[in-house]
Amino acid sequence: MAVKPVNLGVLASGRGSNLQAIMDAIAEGRLDARVRVVVSDREEAMALERARSAGIPAFYVNPRAYPNKEEYEQEILRLLQKYEVELVILAGYMRLVGKVLLEAYPNRIMNIHPALLPAFPGTHGQRDAVEYGVRFSGCTVHFVDEGMDTGPIILQAVVPVEQDDTEDTLAARILKEEHRIYPEAIQLFAEGRLEVRGRKVYIKPKGEEKGEE
Numbered sequence: 001m002a003v004k005p006v007n008l009g010v011l012a013s014g015r016g017s018n019l020q021a022i023m024d025a026i027a028e029g030r031l032d033a034r035v036r037v038v039v040s041d042r043e044e045a046m047a048l049e050r051a052r053s054a055g056i057p058a059f060y061v062n063p064r065a066y067p068n069k070e071e072y073e074q075e076i077l078r079l080l081q082k083y084e085v086e087l088v089i090l091a092g093y094m095r096l097v098g099k100v101l102l103e104a105y106p107n108r109i110m111n112i113h114p115a116l117l118p119a120f121p122g123t124h125g126q127r128d129a130v131e132y133g134v135r136f137s138g139c140t141v142h143f144v145d146e147g148m149d150t151g152p153i154i155l156q157a158v159v160p161v162e163q164d165d166t167e168d169t170l171a172a173r174i175l176k177e178e179h180r181i182y183p184e185a186i187q188l189f190a191e192g193r194l195e196v197r198g199r200k201v202y203i204k205p206k207g208e209e210k211g212e213e
Contacts, residue, residue, distance in 0.1 A: 003032040006190040009085030010038045011076070011093040016047025018091040018112060021179035022186065023054055031183045032190045036083035039076055041095060057083065063095070073100035080104075087189055089182075090144065094123070097144050107152075107196045109144040110189070112182050114174045116140060116156055121149035126174060127167040137161050137170060139178045141185040143196065152201045154185045154194065 010019050019038065025031035038051035038058040051058035059079055066072040077100055080088065088101065090111040097109060115125030117140040120132070129137040138158040145151040157177035161170060188194050193204040 003190050005032045005034050006186070007036045007084050007086045008033050008089050008186070009080040009083060009087075010035055010047070010051075010089045010091050012038060012040050012045055012047035012091040013042050013094040014045055014047065014092040016045065016050045016091060017175065018178055018182055019047050019089075020050055022089065022091070022183055023050070023056075025183035025187075031187050033087075033186055036085055037079055039079055041093070047091065069098050070100055073098050077101060077104050087186065089186065096148060097146075099146070102144070102146060107143050110154070110182075110185060111142055111144050111149070111151070112178050113140045113142065113149045114171060114178065116158065117142060117149055117153060124167075126171040129161060130165055130167055130170055134161055137174060139174050139181065141181055143201065152196050152199055154188070154201045154203075155181045157181050 012019055022031065023035060026033055035056050038047055038056055040048050040060055041063050043060045048058040048060060061072065061075050063072045066075065086108065088105050088109040090109065101109065113125060115129060116138045120128040126137065136158050138156055140156045141154045143151040143154065157180065159174050159177055188203060195202045195204060
C-alpha cells in the first residue's frame with residue numbers, strides 16, 4: 001500500500017546538513033515526505049539557503065522581536081499551520097522547544113542528538129564523549145518533550161570512539177550516521193509504525209501500521 005507523504009516543517013539554526021539529508025532521501029525515493037517549510041532563529045543560517053535553493057519556503061523568525069518565548073513560538077506555529085505541517089523536525093535547532101509547540105504537536109516533534117542518549121545530553125555531546133573516554137558513542141533520534149534531549153527514543157546508531165579521536169573527527173563520523181537514521185525514523189512515522197507508550201517508542205512490524213491506529 002502506498003504511503004501518503006507526511007508534511008514536514010523543519011526548524012534549524014545552522015548549516016542544515018540533516019535538512020539536506022532529508023531532502024536527498026525524499027528525492028531518491030527513500031522517504032515518503034515533503035518539506036513544506038523551513039524556519040530558523042538565525043538570519044544567516046545556511047539551512048535557509050538550502051531550502052530556498054530547493055524551492056522550499058524559508059523564514060527567519062527573530063526571537064528578539066517578540067516579548068517572550070510564547071509569542072515567538074506562536075509565530076512559528078502560525079507558519080507551521082499555514083503550510084499544513086504534520087511532523088516538526090529539529091535539524092540543529094539550538095533552542096529548547098516550549099509549551100506552545102509541544103502542545104500543538106504532541107509526539108510529533110523529532111530531534112536528532114549526536115550521542116547515545118541518555119548519555120551526554122546538551123550542546124557538546126561529541127566533546128563530552130571524547131573527554132569522558134567512552135569506547136562507543138553515536139546518535140539518537142527521539143521525540144521531543146519539555147526537557148533537554150530527554151524525550152522517548154526512536155532510533156540509535158553506534159559509532160566507535162578511536163583513541164586518537166578529537167571532537168571534530170568523532171563528530172564527522174557520527175554525522176554520517178545522523179544522515180542515515182534521521183530519514184529512517186521519519187519514514188517510520190510516515191508509515192504509521194511508531195507508537196509511544198510512556199517512555200518507550202514501539203516500532204510496529206510492517207503490515208500492522210495504519211489499520212490498527
